[in-house]
Amino acid sequence: MPELPDVEGFKRVLAKNALRKTIDRVVVSDARILGKLPVGKFASSLEGAQLVAARRHGKHLMANIDRGQWLTLHFGPAGGLQFVGKPGGEPPFTRVRFDFAGDGSLAYTNRRMIGRVGLAEDAADFIAEEKLGPDALDRRFDFDALKTAVLSLKRDVKSVLMDQQVIAGIGNIYSDEILFQARINPVERVDKLSPAELKRLFTEMRKVLETAVDRRAGSEQFLERLPKGYLLPERKRGGHCPRCGSVLKVLKIGGRTGYCCPRCQQGC
DNA sequence: CGTTATGTTCGATG
DNA sequence: GCATCGAACATAAC
Structure with missing residues (x-):
């Protein structure tokens, strides 16, 4: 499910429901999600502690533990984060649960x-180790920074948008929407884009992601919350372009399935 | 039963 | 080193 807009939503869930509450107990129901990190070490780092701040970088969510470490959450294609107010209301596929002293739990x-749940000593170091590029909505990541990051790459623009080392936060779903709004062919080489196209790419990247965050649209269940004229609600085999009505084209790029309008996106 | 999936990584190949 | 492609991970849903 999660790309930047979803993870931003999870960050808000965490910030609203999980900060400054003492963690009574950590329940890991499937240890594989921790990778090589031992369950005991993970649990003891959090039990009795509090989360005091939430931060997002790309598709990664991090929470500062009052003892100094960071809890790191990555969701893969099918992960999520929910607050559970009532005991026993644990959602399906819960792999880790943080129980707060008499105040609900975070699942x-x-x-x-x-996906991965883990610990890091420092947020900035973690981002560096993961080799993440700048967050797509970071204000310091301006048009010039995008140009610099992208112009030396001889790859198709969709793959570049999805490359977390270049820009962090965009996946298969939102790359389709950004390219549709910018009217760019997904298979066009990024270093061959015209200045106008490059400018539209930057503008629409911001606009689409901010719109999705504002409307809490995410990338799975709530796409119908997106404005009229967006591709994503129509993004399926046999779907039609919301702008010109053409049947959408299905393409394979980097092993993923993408959708585009052959008329609005320059013969995609 | 076969196909597909929103992420990431690794190996083979050019 | 750079780029592309396919497979793998694990599992549910259609």
């Missing part, structure tokens, strides 16, 4: 076990 879910 990390992951249907496919692709």
Whole structure:
């Protein structure tokens, strides 16, 4: 499920429901989600502690533990984060649960076990180790920074948008929407884009992601919350372009399925 | 039963 | 080193 807009939503869930509450107990129901980190070490780092701040970088969510470390959450294609107010209301596929002293719990879910929960000593170091590029909505990541990051790459623009080392936060779903709004062919080489196209790419990247965050649209269940004229609600085989009505084209790029309008996106 | 999936990584190949 | 492609991970849903 999660790309930047979803993870921003999870950050808000965490910030609203989980900060400055003492963690009574950590329940890991599937240790594989921790990778090589031992369950005991993970649990003892959090039990009795409090989370004091939430931060997002790309598709990663991090929470500062009052003892100094950071809790790191990555969701893969099928993960999520929910607050559970009532005992026993644990959602399906909960892999890690943080129980607060008499004040509900926070459930990390992951249907496919692709994703990671872990600990880091420092947020900035963690971002560097993960080799993440700048967050797509970071204000310091301006048009010039995008140009610099992208112009030396001889790859198709969709793959570049999805490359977390270049820009962090965009996945298969939102790359389709950004390219549709910018009217750019996904298979066009990024270093061959005209200045006008490059400018539209930057503008629409910001606009689409901010719109999705504002409307809490995420990338799975709530796409109908997106404005009229957006591609994503129509993004399926046989779907039609919301601008010109053409049947959408299906393409394979970097092993993923993308959708585009052959008329509005320059013969995609 | 076969196909597909929103993320990431690794190996083979050019 | 750079780029592309396919497979793999694990599992549910259609």
